Amino acid sequence: MKKQFNRRDFIKSVALTGVGLAVSDELMASMQPDRITSPYQPVPVGEPMKKVRIGYVGVGLQGTSHVENLLKVEGAEIVAVCDIIESKVQNAQDMVEKAGFKRPEGYSKSEVDWQRLCERSDVDLVYTATPWQWHVPICLAAMNNGKHVATEVPAAITLDDCWKLVETSEKTGKYCIMMENCNYDKVEMMILNMVKKGMFGEMVHAECGYLHDLRSVKHDMKGEGVWRRDFSMHHNGDLYPTHGLGPVMQCMDINRGNYFDSMVSFGSKTRGLHEYAIEKFGPDSPQAREKFVLSDVVTTVIKTMNGETIVVTHDTSLPRPYSRNILVQGTRGIVRKYPEPKIYIEGVSKTDDQWEPINEYLKKYQHPIWEELETASKGAGHGGMDYIEDYRLVNALLKGIEPDMDVYDAVVMSAVRVLSEQSIAKGNKTLKFPDFTRGMWKNKRELMVMTNPG
Numbered sequence: 462m463k464k465q466f467n468r469r470d471f472i473k474s475v476a477l478t479g480v481g482l483a484v485s486d487e488l489m490a491s492m493q494p495d496r497i498t499s500p501y502q503p504v505p506v507g508e509p510m511k512k513v514r515i516g517y518v519g520v521g522l523q524g525t526s527h528v529e530n531l532l533k534v535e536g537a538e539i540v541a542v543c544d545i546i547e548s549k550v551q552n553a554q555d556m557v558e559k560a561g562f563k564r565p566e567g568y569s570k571s572e573v574d575w576q577r578l579c580e581r582s583d584v585d586l587v588y589t590a591t592p593w594q595w596h597v598p599i600c601l602a603a604m605n606n607g608k609h610v611a612t613e614v615p616a617a618i619t620l621d622d623c624w625k626l627v628e629t630s631e632k633t634g635k636y637c638i639m640m641e642n643c644n645y646d647k648v649e650m651m652i653l654n655m656v657k658k659g660m661f662g663e664m665v666h667a668e669c670g671y672l673h674d675l676r677s678v679k680h681d682m683k684g685e686g687v688w689r690r691d692f693s694m695h696h697n698g699d700l701y702p703t704h705g706l707g708p709v710m711q712c713m714d715i716n717r718g719n720y721f722d723s724m725v726s727f728g729s730k731t732r733g734l735h736e737y738a739i740e741k742f743g744p745d746s747p748q749a750r751e752k753f754v755l756s757d758v759v760t761t762v763i764k765t766m767n768g769e770t771i772v773v774t775h776d777t778s779l780p781r782p783y784s785r786n787i788l789v790q791g792t793r794g795i796v797r798k799y800p801e802p803k804i805y806i807e808g809v810s811k812t813d814d815q816w817e818p819i820n821e822y823l824k825k826y827q828h829p830i831w832e833e834l835e836t837a838s839k840g841a842g843h844g845g846m847d848y849i850e851d852y853r854l855v856n857a858l859l860k861g862i863e864p865d866m867d868v869y870d871a872v873v874m875s876a877v878r879v880l881s882e883q884s885i886a887k888g889n890k891t892l893k894f895p896d897f898t899r900g901m902w903k904n905k906r907e908l909m910v911m912t913n914p915g
């Protein structure tokens with residue numbers, strides 16, 4: 462009998478060995494089709510809660526910053542903390558205690574001790590900021606134990622895992638949210654507000670990305686450096702598309718009347734991380750002998766079902782100023798955020814065909830969420846947007862309303878990372894986007910940040 466190709470095993474082996482570069486056409490094609498044949502099953506809206514009891518997993522840089530935010534959000538309570546490093550757990554426990562709450566239970570016995578945390582009966586929400594490969598196992602354990610789950614970006618790093626998140630969220634009726642903090646940045650929210658008011662006309666094109674010189678971070682021998690470097694040695698694609706895509710997707714109503722149709726990625730030559738190692742550690746250093754496969758610049762073009770184009774850039778291995786390259790263009794005007802925010806709207810801007818600063822627009826079109834939360838968010842991570850995302854999540858659960866982002870947002874953004882690797886591996890092949898929503902994307906619905914800004 463002909464042996465059946467087991468897609469899940471294959472994808473797992475690709476992910477583990479990092480050898481997804483020589484994949485046959487047949488295998489590649491079999492990875493694309495939509496997997497779930499059952500109709501879309503929305504997660505039912507929950508009951509209001511008096512408190513949101515949180516189990517936090519992974520309290521490194523970003524996790525600790527979320528814990529700090531959550532301690533300031535009324536109604537949030539951290540009841541358990543997990544990290545493989547015991548001192549990090551203790552640090553988080555101390556923070557919670559110092560803020561006047563009961564000392565949370567600590568979990569640091571093994572790499573999978575989050576399983577015990579997920580099994581606790583007094584946790585409503587599991588929230589993880591672990592390295593990428595742990596997001597999906599933790600999300601699945603949380604939902605299978607009846608908890609809502611929030612994960613740092615990207616939610617998943619294989620297509621199979623994207624489907625598993627969708628399946629499990631629908632099966633368990635639990636939210637699975639990818640915490641895309643850049644959706645809440647001040648300028649991005651102003652742009653969204655203006656898009657929704659029709660100021661740019663009909664959407665036509667957008668640009669975005671993650672352009673951040675991570676050479677020193679990736680050559681750090683501890684913390685995030687270790688796992689980020691490892692991915693750059695085994696994967697060539699846009700490893701981190703969500704920060705730029707999140708806000709742009711919202712402007713284009715992706716999953717809410719629009720969807721990604723297809724995409725193609727191109728990778729440049731690979732130089733930056735190796736040259737940095739030679740310069741910093743010497744040509745005979747162990748670092749200089751490490752081999753990287755990640756292109757210095759990865760460029761992806763996405764076509765949407767409604768006919769817009771999006772150019773996504775990933776650029777983390779060369780000297781450069783930070784940018785997320787946000788640009789949104791419609792039939793009536795254009796706005797960009799970097800290097801500094803500029804706007805042009807035909808018939809509104811003072812001078813024809815000339816950029817102008819956004820200051821006046823910000824006064825008029827600031828998103829109501831920023832009006833409400835700017836003061837409370839002062840001093841929080843990434844200019845305050847991290848506090849706003851944490852506040853919005855807890856508040857939705859307290860009120861028993863739908864959170865701002867759902868599992869489909871999580872997997873659509875994450876899948877761009879996976880497909881960009883596949884596209885490059887296939888010689889820049891244009892790939893069809895899997896429909897994680899099974900047609901639900903055609904239903905127009907408004908974003909919660911627009912219908913429930915308060």
Ligand SMILES: NC(=O)c1ccc[n+]([C@@H]2O[C@H](COP(=O)([O-])OP(=O)(O)OC[C@H]3O[C@@H](n4cnc5c(N)ncnc54)[C@H](O)[C@@H]3O)[C@@H](O)[C@H]2O)c1
Binds near residue numbers: 543684
């Ligand atoms: N949204 C943002 O702006 C932003 C910024 C930075 C990082 N991140 C994301 O946050 C996540 C963490 O990044 P970071 O920079 O904080 O990294 P980090 O290495 O500083 O923190 C990760 C933590 O997870 C712990 N950990 C590792 N394996 C674990 C396991 N099996 N169980 C429990 N704990 C485990 C580590 O000990 C560490 O404390 C990543 O997904 C990253 O992409 C997002």
